Amino acid sequence: MAVIAVSSFVSLLFVASISISLVASENRNFRGAVFSVNSKFSKKDRSLSVLKAHDSLRHLQMLASGVDLPLGGTSRPDAVGLYYTKIGIGTPPNEYYVQVDTGSDIMWINCIQCQGCPEKGYNGLDLTLYNPNDSFTGRPVTCHEEFCVDINGGKVGGCKGNVSCLYTETYEDGSDSIGYFVKDVVQYDSVSGDFETKLANGSVVFGCGATQSGNLGSSSEALDGILGFGKANASVISQLASSGKLKKMFAHCLNGDNNGGGIFAIGNVVQPKVNSTHLIQDQPHYTVNVMGIEVGKEFLNISMDSYGRVEKRKAIIDSGTTLAYLPEVIYKQLVNKIVGGKFDMRLSILHDQYTCFKFSGSVDDGFPEVTFYFENSLSLKVYPHDYLFNYEDFLCFGWQNHGMDSISSRDIIILGDLVLSNKLVLYDLENQKIGWIEYNCSTNITLKDEITGLVHLVGSHNISCSCNFNVHRAMVLLILLLIALLNLMIQ
Numbered sequence: 001m002a003v004i005a006v007s008s009f010v011s012l013l014f015v016a017s018i019s020i021s022l023v024a025s026e027n028r029n030f031r032g033a034v035f036s037v038n039s040k041f042s043k044k045d046r047s048l049s050v051l052k053a054h055d056s057l058r059h060l061q062m063l064a065s066g067v068d069l070p071l072g073g074t075s076r077p078d079a080v081g082l083y084y085t086k087i088g089i090g091t092p093p094n095e096y097y098v099q100v101d102t103g104s105d106i107m108w109i110n111c112i113q114c115q116g117c118p119e120k121g122y123n124g125l126d127l128t129l130y131n132p133n134d135s136f137t138g139r140p141v142t143c144h145e146e147f148c149v150d151i152n153g154g155k156v157g158g159c160k161g162n163v164s165c166l167y168t169e170t171y172e173d174g175s176d177s178i179g180y181f182v183k184d185v186v187q188y189d190s191v192s193g194d195f196e197t198k199l200a201n202g203s204v205v206f207g208c209g210a211t212q213s214g215n216l217g218s219s220s221e222a223l224d225g226i227l228g229f230g231k232a233n234a235s236v237i238s239q240l241a242s243s244g245k246l247k248k249m250f251a252h253c254l255n256g257d258n259n260g261g262g263i264f265a266i267g268n269v270v271q272p273k274v275n276s277t278h279l280i281q282d283q284p285h286y287t288v289n290v291m292g293i294e295v296g297k298e299f300l301n302i303s304m305d306s307y308g309r310v311e312k313r314k315a316i317i318d319s320g321t322t323l324a325y326l327p328e329v330i331y332k333q334l335v336n337k338i339v340g341g342k343f344d345m346r347l348s349i350l351h352d353q354y355t356c357f358k359f360s361g362s363v364d365d366g367f368p369e370v371t372f373y374f375e376n377s378l379s380l381k382v383y384p385h386d387y388l389f390n391y392e393d394f395l396c397f398g399w400q401n402h403g404m405d406s407i408s409s410r411d412i413i414i415l416g417d418l419v420l421s422n423k424l425v426l427y428d429l430e431n432q433k434i435g436w437i438e439y440n441c442s443t444n445i446t447l448k449d450e451i452t453g454l455v456h457l458v459g460s461h462n463i464s465c466s467c468n469f470n471v472h473r474a475m476v477l478l479i480l481l482l483i484a485l486l487n488l489m490i491q
Helices: 048-062 146-151 236-242 328-339 467-490
Strands: 019-024 030-036 084-089 094-101 108-115 166-170 176-193 196-213 225-228 249-254 262-266 268-271 276-278 287-295 313-317 324-326 348-350 354-357 370-374 379-382 388-391 394-397 399-401 413-415 423-428 433-438 445-448 455-458
Touching (some): 094 108, 108 176, 146 176, 196 225, 276 287, 324 328, 328 399, 348 394
Parallel strands (some): 019 176, 094 225, 108 196, 313 413, 324 399
Antiparallel strands (some): 084 094, 108 225, 166 176, 176 196, 249 262, 249 423, 268 445, 287 370, 324 413, 354 394, 370 379, 388 394, 445 455
16 A cells, blocks of 8 residues: 655655555545554663653543643643654645644644744754644634534633634643634545555644744644544544544554564554453543553462542553553552562662662563553553663662652553554544454554445555655646646736
């Protein structure tokens, strides 16, 4: 299947670079897409301090109370995530670097009115402010439109005339983002056959950030915005599905090595086969029930919460989170089981947050695997080389203790990239299920076109050139110039 970019272009950089492949019929309506991904931390020191800093800012909006304010009910402008892409928006299209995130519900871009938005982002990226007036297809979304009513849970008070649909996001650290919603065309290449693409586009409503403050306005890790793949109707996948362009199904497969990379696919994955479990309803994130946690051959007692109450454990599956976060009562058991019997091992708490120890030798030979069990016989195995990190002269746990972390006081498990790497994770919103399987993320998967019944192989690709994007932009400008000249001739 062809490799393309989700814009009018061709290169989608998921952190270092990302590409998108879209499955389409001859009428150019696509019913699938695939992104190849690279880790933002590829070929770098994946130190716990860097990874934890990312998660701490992220979880301020994800778990803390009072984050979502009324005018922006489900908009979630995140901190820079592990993976980002370069997309094109508008007519003619401009390029924007955005995080692709399963924990966010909307697409969100910094706009021309933005106060305090950085001009340079992560690794010196040149950031671009979106201007709807520069696009022939861009327009504001008014407060009386269906999208605005839905995202606010009802009619907006004081709405009259052509007043824009607004959103506000506030973080615990005092940072906030304020803006309005717009609708414009997102350019992409649709796949007409294996390794063949055709230019296509789709209209999407997204947030236009007008004001940034605090860390959001000064972070050297900033991007232009996010591309939300959450459960809400405002998410990109929900909008495209409602227009009949695709099914509400997508999958990602993230390489766990230092080079990163992988696949982020939209559509019905038919190969490999994936076992699944039901998503818990009425939850804002991809949440499942945890039935058990096994360390080596021993099970933990996970039914008791931090207050001594017996309850069913829940876990959030989130590719935008870096590490894995456990309630204190589970975390202590887990660490004790992992290091059990190693009497010469001394645990140290570094910088008041990392549990570390001295060790030499093979981690996979020296420590047990950790397996999570879910409903419908679904399991998720985490290997020692995945949950242990080098930090200074120590080996440290990627497992994090909620009890030692101010980001959350809830008795909930958050499973991030630490445990999701080297697994194909399938999100089936059509049937409200989620599942995964261990997989080589450098190989191919197969998507099925639900209309034609055709299947297409798609794989991981890294595209660093935006030449197709630039060619298309030049073509659009040339066409517009020719139209203008024709109008002058007619007059």
